[in-house]
Amino acid sequence: MEEMEEELKCPVCGSFYREPIILPCSHNLCQACARNILVQTPESESPQSRRASGSGVSDYDYLDLDKMSLYSEADSGYGSYGGFASAPTTPCQKSPNGVRVFPPAMPPPATHLSPALAPVPRNSCITCPQCHRSLILDDRGLRGFPKNRVLEGVIDRYQQSKAAALKCQLCEKAPKEATVMCEQCDVFYCDPCRLRCHPPRGPLAKHRLVPPAQGRVSRRLSPRKVSTCTDHELENHSMYCVQCKMPVCYQCLEEGKHSSHEVKALGAMWKLHKSQLSQALNGLSDRAKEAKEFLVQLRNMVQQIQENSVEFEACLVAQCDALIDALNRRKAQLLARVNKEHEHKLKVVRDQISHCTVKLRQTTGLMEYCLEVIKENDPSGFLQISDALIRRVHLTEDQWGKGTLTPRMTTDFDLSLDNSPLLQSIHQLDFVQMKVQRRNCDAIHFQTTKASSPVPATPILQLEECCTHNNSATLSWKQPPLSTVPAEGYILELDDGSGGQFREVYVGKETMCTVDGLHFNSTYNARVKAFNKTGVSQYSKTLVLQTSEDTDSEEQTLPFPVPSERLPLRRMSPFSSTLNLQPSFPGRSYFDFRSSPHQLSLHSSLQSLNAPGCNFEPQSAPYSQLVDIKKLLAVAWFAFDPGSAHSDIIFSNDNLTVTCSSYDDRVVLGKTGFSKGVHYWEITVDRYDNHPDPAFGVARMDVMKDVMLGKDDKAWAMYVDNNRSWFMHNNSHTNRTEGGIAKGATIGVLLDLNRKTLTFFINDEQQGPIAFENMEGLFFPAVSLNRNVQVTLHTGLPVPDFYSSRASIA
Numbered sequence: 001m002e003e004m005e006e007e008l009k010c011p012v013c014g015s016f017y018r019e020p021i022i023l024p025c026s027h028n029l030c031q032a033c034a035r036n037i038l039v040q041t042p043e044s045e046s047p048q049s050r051r052a053s054g055s056g057v058s059d060y061d062y063l064d065l066d067k068m069s070l071y072s073e074a075d076s077g078y079g080s081y082g083g084f085a086s087a088p089t090t091p092c093q094k095s096p097n098g099v100r101v102f103p104p105a106m107p108p109p110a111t112h113l114s115p116a117l118a119p120v121p122r123n124s125c126i127t128c129p130q131c132h133r134s135l136i137l138d139d140r141g142l143r144g145f146p147k148n149r150v151l152e153g154v155i156d157r158y159q160q161s162k163a164a165a166l167k168c169q170l171c172e173k174a175p176k177e178a179t180v181m182c183e184q185c186d187v188f189y190c191d192p193c194r195l196r197c198h199p200p201r202g203p204l205a206k207h208r209l210v211p212p213a214q215g216r217v218s219r220r221l222s223p224r225k226v227s228t229c230t231d232h233e234l235e236n237h238s239m240y241c242v243q244c245k246m247p248v249c250y251q252c253l254e255e256g257k258h259s260s261h262e263v264k265a266l267g268a269m270w271k272l273h274k275s276q277l278s279q280a281l282n283g284l285s286d287r288a289k290e291a292k293e294f295l296v297q298l299r300n301m302v303q304q305i306q307e308n309s310v311e312f313e314a315c316l317v318a319q320c321d322a323l324i325d326a327l328n329r330r331k332a333q334l335l336a337r338v339n340k341e342h343e344h345k346l347k348v349v350r351d352q353i354s355h356c357t358v359k360l361r362q363t364t365g366l367m368e369y370c371l372e373v374i375k376e377n378d379p380s381g382f383l384q385i386s387d388a389l390i391r392r393v394h395l396t397e398d399q400w401g402k403g404t405l406t407p408r409m410t411t412d413f414d415l416s417l418d419n420s421p422l423l424q425s426i427h428q429l430d431f432v433q434m435k436v437q438r439r440n441c442d443a444i445h446f447q448t449t450k451a452s453s454p455v456p457a458t459p460i461l462q463l464e465e466c467c468t469h470n471n472s473a474t475l476s477w478k479q480p481p482l483s484t485v486p487a488e489g490y491i492l493e494l495d496d497g498s499g500g501q502f503r504e505v506y507v508g509k510e511t512m513c514t515v516d517g518l519h520f521n522s523t524y525n526a527r528v529k530a531f532n533k534t535g536v537s538q539y540s541k542t543l544v545l546q547t548s549e550d551t552d553s554e555e556q557t558l559p560f561p562v563p564s565e566r567l568p569l570r571r572m573s574p575f576s577s578t579l580n581l582q583p584s585f586p587g588r589s590y591f592d593f594r595s596s597p598h599q600l601s602l603h604s605s606l607q608s609l610n611a612p613g614c615n616f617e618p619q620s621a622p623y624s625q626l627v628d629i630k631k632l633l634a635v636a637w638f639a640f641d642p643g644s645a646h647s648d649i650i651f652s653n654d655n656l657t658v659t660c661s662s663y664d665d666r667v668v669l670g671k672t673g674f675s676k677g678v679h680y681w682e683i684t685v686d687r688y689d690n691h692p693d694p695a696f697g698v699a700r701m702d703v704m705k706d707v708m709l710g711k712d713d714k715a716w717a718m719y720v721d722n723n724r725s726w727f728m729h730n731n732s733h734t735n736r737t738e739g740g741i742a743k744g745a746t747i748g749v750l751l752d753l754n755r756k757t758l759t760f761f762i763n764d765e766q767q768g769p770i771a772f773e774n775m776e777g778l779f780f781p782a783v784s785l786n787r788n789v790q791v792t793l794h795t796g797l798p799v800p801d802f803y804s805s806r807a808s809i810a
Contacts, residue, residue, distance in 0.1 A: 008155050011129045021145040027130045038124045149227045166212040180209040240269040348409040456487035456530035458538045476512040477528045487530035497522035520677045637796040638672035646705040659790035665708040670781035679751045680799050687790040688743045694789045695719035696747050699782035709784035716772045718760045727771045737768035
């Protein structure tokens, strides 16, 4: 019952309804509150005056409400409390909930009439405080609205049920608690008042006295007064007009007000509507039941979230503590090595000090002795020992020869701690990986509690489908043919290309994955394992991936068969600039089996591929005849990427030619990203109308796609028109250079990540100085253009000769 209280309160006064009336919009108001919010409409704006003047309806389309001159919000122009079509000259006040109240121009005359019978101002308007619908009252005023006696009955029962204790109704001062109720008198009595006012004798002896609680129930069940007709107050409602949807009396029917309407018995319609309301309540009850169950579920989720948070935090703390412990152990080992080196250096230096001290003392003694011998005046005695002394002096001097006075140990410690991989690993440790680790922990837990349930079999890498292309690697795997234990997912891991620890690059149900954004000229190890609710399988055999090396000859593509019906899942590398995968040519890498039973090798073997008759043919599909590997060059072949481009970019020619459908600049990126090496590509201008200024350069993956290249800090570009060019980064324009482009022009872009520079060329001539320096990270070729430009991309080009010679000289 308490939840129903808001339904029983007036939206104007905020208290329980008193004599509620029903507005045509089906909302309720206290009769007194309805009178308080009446607003007088100017005569010129009343619907009667508009119709009399014959003016057009324009914005107002009046609605004839049956038997009442009431008009909707569209009729009067009053749509909210905030303002009216014509404000009254007297300032308006506001009720407690913000409804405008029109104050009378002069004090109302004294009257003893009830609020419903008191006269209302002419052309009065009332606005529903809930739906903001405005209505013009007719001559009957508020009497034209029916009274909601059902709502009154509900409020009475609610207030009676809320009473803490029933009090005596005849106590003069402080009412005492009632002990009985007389059903005939309908009065609650305490014991003293019952003996005084309702003695059990005479006619009162036949009255029935019941306990107060039973009397409350009987009072609730007592019939209320029958509602009367609003037009004929002495007539009770006896029929129901289906078209007007309102009860009517017999006299209304006699007067012919509803002659053309369908009229039914009031009792029958009462039962029918009660049945419809009950059916509607059944559906609402089901929704309420579902809502309660949903709330229980949400409360359980709150508790589960708290428990999982504690568990996850404990797992995180344990893992971090394990890392800290491992780091402390390693720290102790490194400190032990430093102390050992320290003691070794001190021992060597101290031994050399001791040795030099002894020799210096002997040398000093010999020198003093020789000086004393020189002081002697006996020539014959001097000559007898001089030859021996001279030999001793020379011998001692030779003992202090080369290397004797050189320290045998340096003061520097030849120990260099390389902590950058570990710091990078710490920086890359995130909660995505932690979730996988937590699932592994859970899998281990399930394995210990359910040892009888088997883990999945070890996956098998499908070498015939594994390949690399530019800086992407595609790996494929499958479950063993005879495996009976299903796997819920797989975890693919790669190392950092330097023999470091493995890291997860993919977790999911797919059996093929492509990793993008990797480095050139590196070697990586890949492995995969399966998992289910029981635990994780053993790792597969490790696949060694050899990336490309720089040579000086032309590059060609070697085909590698990959089933076209299997589209690999593409994943960006989580290692950013620390991982890269690239074959020795832009097509597909070849592989062979190494002798180790735990390792497979996917690499470019120049010697084996150049061997006579070396035609590699796997079982799944034949390979093309191999080309001369000496003609291969480590350059990148790529096209524009439709997946990351702006939607206005138009692609053609196998995504090598692009234009735009918009007059605004739009950005398109290349499919390949670079983080190492020297890379050169060219772009030819196929169409150039109305002198636009396209931009060419490199950008990050998250560059803005709807502005000119170089407007944000994620792009480094040169934009050029038909006369001159500028360099731009982060909306900063520098190095204006004469010389523009036209149809047929060629723009070259040289990204030297070894020297960390970006240089531009127009028609094989360098355009301005080096455009940008300190280029570090992962960069994608990029172009911005509008509909006046069409360009074509040319890749797989060697670095210009003059730049190679200049770089070698530098």
